[in-house]
Amino acid sequence: xxEGSPAAFTASEAARKIQQGLLTSEELVQSxxxxxxxxxxxxxxxxxxxxxxxxxQARAADARKRSGEPIGPLHxxxxxxxxxxxxxxMPTENGCALHKGRTPRADAAVVSMLRAAGAVILGKxxxxxxxxxxxxxTRNPWNPEHTxxxxxxxxxxxxxxxxxxxALGSQTNGSVIRxxxxxxxxxxxxxxxxxxxxxxxxxxxxxxHVGLFARSLDDIALLAEELAGYHEDDPxxxxxxxxxxxxxxxxxxxxxxxxxxxxxxxxxxxxxEAKDAFGELVEALGERVEEVDLFPSAxxxxxxxxxxxxxxxxxxxxxxxEQGRDRLSPQLRSLIERxxxxxxxDYKRALGAVxxxxxSLDELFLERYDAILTPAAxxxxxxxxxxxxxxxxxxxxxxxxxxxxxxPLMQGAGGLPxxxxxxxxxxxxxxxxxxxxxxxxxxx
Amino acid sequence: xxEGSPAAFTASEAARKIQQGLLTSEELVQSxxxxxxxxxxxxxxxxxxxxxxxxxQARAADARKRSGEPIGPLHxxxxxxxxxxxxxxMPTENGCALHKGRTPRADAAVVSMLRAAGAVILGKxxxxxxxxxxxxxTRNPWNPEHTxxxxxxxxxxxxxxxxxxxALGSQTNGSVIRxxxxxxxxxxxxxxxxxxxxxxxxxxxxxxHVGLFARSLDDIALLAEELAGYHEDDPxxxxxxxxxxxxxxxxxxxxxxxxxxxxxxxxxxxxxEAKDAFGELVEALGERVEEVDLFPSAxxxxxxxxxxxxxxxxxxxxxxxEQGRDRLSPQLRSLIERxxxxxxxDYKRALGAVxxxxxSLDELFLERYDAILTPAAxxxxxxxxxxxxxxxxxxxxxxxxxxxxxxPLMQGAGGLPxxxxxxxxxxxxxxxxxxxxxxxxxxx
Numbered sequence: 001x002x003e004g005s006p007a008a009f010t011a012s013e014a015a016r017k018i019q020q021g022l023l024t025s026e027e028l029v030q031s032x033x034x035x036x037x038x039x040x041x042x043x044x045x046x047x048x049x050x051x052x053x054x055x056x057q058a059r060a061a062d063a064r065k066r067s068g069e070p071i072g073p074l075h076x077x078x079x080x081x082x083x084x085x086x087x088x089x090m091p092t093e094n095g096c097a098l099h100k101g102r103t104p105r106a107d108a109a110v111v112s113m114l115r116a117a118g119a120v121i122l123g124k125x126x127x128x129x130x131x132x133x134x135x136x137x138t139r140n141p142w143n144p145e146h147t148x149x150x151x152x153x154x155x156x157x158x159x160x161x162x163x164x165x166x167a168l169g170s171q172t173n174g175s176v177i178r179x180x181x182x183x184x185x186x187x188x189x190x191x192x193x194x195x196x197x198x199x200x201x202x203x204x205x206x207x208x209h210v211g212l213f214a215r216s217l218d219d220i221a222l223l224a225e226e227l228a229g230y231h232e233d234d235p236x237x238x239x240x241x242x243x244x245x246x247x248x249x250x251x252x253x254x255x256x257x258x259x260x261x262x263x264x265x266x267x268x269x270x271x272x273e274a275k276d277a278f279g280e281l282v283e284a285l286g287e288r289v290e291e292v293d294l295f296p297s298a299x300x301x302x303x304x305x306x307x308x309x310x311x312x313x314x315x316x317x318x319x320x321x322e323q324g325r326d327r328l329s330p331q332l333r334s335l336i337e338r339x340x341x342x343x344x345x346d347y348k349r350a351l352g353a354v355x356x357x358x359x360s361l362d363e364l365f366l367e368r369y370d371a372i373l374t375p376a377a378x379x380x381x382x383x384x385x386x387x388x389x390x391x392x393x394x395x396x397x398x399x400x401x402x403x404x405x406x407x408p409l410m411q412g413a414g415g416l417p418x419x420x421x422x423x424x425x426x427x428x429x430x431x432x433x434x435x436x437x438x439x440x441x442x443x444x
Numbered sequence: 445x446x447e448g449s450p451a452a453f454t455a456s457e458a459a460r461k462i463q464q465g466l467l468t469s470e471e472l473v474q475s476x477x478x479x480x481x482x483x484x485x486x487x488x489x490x491x492x493x494x495x496x497x498x499x500x501q502a503r504a505a506d507a508r509k510r511s512g513e514p515i516g517p518l519h520x521x522x523x524x525x526x527x528x529x530x531x532x533x534m535p536t537e538n539g540c541a542l543h544k545g546r547t548p549r550a551d552a553a554v555v556s557m558l559r560a561a562g563a564v565i566l567g568k569x570x571x572x573x574x575x576x577x578x579x580x581x582t583r584n585p586w587n588p589e590h591t592x593x594x595x596x597x598x599x600x601x602x603x604x605x606x607x608x609x610x611a612l613g614s615q616t617n618g619s620v621i622r623x624x625x626x627x628x629x630x631x632x633x634x635x636x637x638x639x640x641x642x643x644x645x646x647x648x649x650x651x652x653h654v655g656l657f658a659r660s661l662d663d664i665a666l667l668a669e670e671l672a673g674y675h676e677d678d679p680x681x682x683x684x685x686x687x688x689x690x691x692x693x694x695x696x697x698x699x700x701x702x703x704x705x706x707x708x709x710x711x712x713x714x715x716x717e718a719k720d721a722f723g724e725l726v727e728a729l730g731e732r733v734e735e736v737d738l739f740p741s742a743x744x745x746x747x748x749x750x751x752x753x754x755x756x757x758x759x760x761x762x763x764x765x766e767q768g769r770d771r772l773s774p775q776l777r778s779l780i781e782r783x784x785x786x787x788x789x790d791y792k793r794a795l796g797a798v799x800x801x802x803x804s805l806d807e808l809f810l811e812r813y814d815a816i817l818t819p820a821a822x823x824x825x826x827x828x829x830x831x832x833x834x835x836x837x838x839x840x841x842x843x844x845x846x847x848x849x850x851x852p853l854m855q856g857a858g859g860l861p862x863x864x865x866x867x868x869x870x871x872x873x874x875x876x877x878x879x880x881x882x883x884x885x886x887x888x
Contacts, residue, residue: 344755344791
């Protein structure tokens with residue numbers, strides 16, 4: 001792919017060119033499709049892609065532009081969707097053998113929002129089985145012998161390989177931040193409830209989040225601005241005024257941010273090489289970062305997450321388990337079986353433990369810090385395609401519903417990307433983006 | 445007690461007289477205290493009553509009235525509170541041996557609302573142990589050999605015996621509607637989330653409701669109007685505009701109401717005598733009532749309620765069970781022990797089953813009916829003080845969070861009161877009161 005090829009543009013660049021009449025959606029989508037023809041045999045990011053349907057959407061967008069009708073902020077931009085996000089015009093198979101041939105009747109809330117903003121739904125990207133651990137066919141674009149991470153494997157890989165500028169995924173444990181880090185793109189897991197999950201495969205009401213992939217922070221802000229909102233079928237969303245993510249994320253912080261470097265109780269799992277890289281990062285930040293210990297009671301959070309995820313997924317996939325457990329992977333089957341045995345009082349205790357930890361972490365932000373700096377994963381994407389890697393460095397922030405960004409700031413072994421994770425206060429997603437931009441500038 | 449004695453006034457009558465300067469709060473409270481001295485040895489409705497403190501509140505109310513400052517709708521009216529409702533100036537012992545001597549630091553939300561409306565908190569009324577089954581000392585004012593019902597035993601008995609015009613209780617299964625029926629007073633269990641439960645002993649977030657006792661429908665409306673509202677500590681309440689319960693409940697229905705008589709799958713538990721009384725009632729209503737069968741899937745609702753109540757109470761009383769289970773009653777201990785064994789997936793399945801049944805019943809209201817007529821209990825208050833009677837005719841409506849009124853419309857064996865229950869659509873509490881008033885007029 002030549003550098004000037006439209007497929008290489010960020011979403012923000014492409015949107016600007018389309019608005020200015022310097023690029024058509026058809027040219028952009030054609031360029032993405034060419035790129036896909038080149039690299040998809042190696043990367044395997046897509047589970048459904050109908051070139052004609054994508055081009056028809058692009059041509060309709062161009063016709064609308066030419067007609068002089070108002071156009072949305074994502075006008076003509078192709079977007080990839082993890083194949084657990086319902087689309088009325090494409091199959092949605094949830095990476096699950098039992099859901100083969102599933103064709104939803106309605107778009108998920110986020111898909112309606114994307115279409116309303118003018119986006120072209122390019123196709124569906126590979127998810128692990130039911131967004132859990134059992135890997136799909138996708139490979140890491142940086143090295144096909146390594147995992148792209150999961151469960152939003154195809155979305156991360158497709159954006160990393162410049163097959164599409166934007167993609168959506170989901171995170172219940174580490175399914176956005178980890179593949180974004182492994183594939184060297186920006187990943188964003190918003191505050192719980194910021195983006196509605198209606199029409200997306202439910203694993204756990206408490207833990208599920210929609211996630212965003214892009215190749216720039218601007219693009220993350222552009223996309224988040226269109227997707228934050230209320231939907232009546234997602235009880236954790238609330239009516240709210242529009243958040244100007246792009247504007248806030250570009251503002252200069254009023255005082256220079258201070259980061260809390262939290263190693264978490266799992267730091268000993270981090271690769272020596274990644275430890276060194278973090279050491280250098282912290283050194284480069286000088287007095288703008290301080291190491292902070294997580295209070296001891298938070299160490300139990302990984303167990304609470306496990307309890308909640310096992311129970312909620314056992315309940316969510318009860319029908320699959322009853323009707324076709326032999327066609328589920330051993331990982332998913334044994335998760336469900338563990339979940340079925342958990343006692344309700346233990347489940348309720350885990351759920352009840354979340355709010356006090358959020359409140360304690362809120363104090364950290366109120367007292368001194370703008371964001372938490374922490375690993376996105378124990379290291380670079382591991383070799384091999386049998387596992388999607390270790391999500392444990394995402395678990396706590398998912399459980400607490402705090403906004404998190406995966407930032408492609410570092411490089412590790414074999415030239416593979418090494419992500420840093422920046423975590424913000426619940427409800428302060430735009431400020432987290434602003435801090436991330438400051439961090440990028442600081443290290444540039 | 446003479447008929448003209450202020451203790452015999454309804455709350456609405458007394459409020460009017462106080463506002464017009466024809467009665468002082470002190471006179472009213474004195475009259476109630478006299479009545480209590482007379483009948484309390486027999487009825488045993490109170491667990492805490494400080495005459496001086498009650499009179500001091502009354503005198504302060506009178507002083508405020510004399511000063512010309514604005515007064516609230518409950519100005520000077522004494523109210524009894526079930527002893528699971530926190531009061532900063534009186535003990536709150538939850539009917540539980542382990543909570544003896546407990547003195548909360550803050551008022552429950554409803555107590556703050558009562559005080560803001562000018563009420564005098566007369567004292568605390570007897571609750572069964574932790575608002576569950578094990579009876580307290582209270583006896584039925586109509587016949588001391590019979591139970592007053594429970595768990596809001598003291599509140600129902602105190603209002604019935606004219607010791608206080610208004611009282612609050614709570615209902616997690618049948619703890620307001622049943623004792624109201626057994627004691628021959630009006631009982632109101634509002635829509636789930638209408639009245640905040642902050643500062644009240646929690647048994648189950650899903651099932652707990654604040655309940656109201658009074659000797660007239662006007663009084664129920666008067667009290668509900670002050671207590672409906674939002675509180676930040678009760679996640680099931682919502683900010684809403686003030687509902688004019690008194691005004692709506694007094695309006696003439698635009699078309700004559702139609703009732704659905706629902707016997708429920710437990711009709712065979714109803715006493716023959718009560719069956720006859722319902723037969724007469726239905727006959728008297730003629731074409732304004734139709735018998736309606738509950739759809740078969742609703743029959744499982746009693747099991748769902750049992751699962752939810754067992755689990756939630758096991759979680760709510762985990763500390764009591766761990767620290768002093770030998771001082772809990774065998775009933776409560778075995779409930780907790782059953783709850784501790786329930787699997788989380790079964791609990792979640794029960795919780796998830798509620799919304800579809802509410803939606804199905806909504807259709808009944810949309811299509812044809814203004815309210816559901818159904819027994820409040822299998823018959824009159826049973827003889828004996830070892831049990832508070834059978835809550836099963838309240839279970840379904842509690843689970844579904846629908847508003848319910850117990851109406852003292854009939855008489856049964858031994859001259860004991862026999863209540864009818866009128867159930868409304870979720871969120872249509874005021875209309876339920878209007879229908880109840882129509883029903884009272886129709887039968888007069």
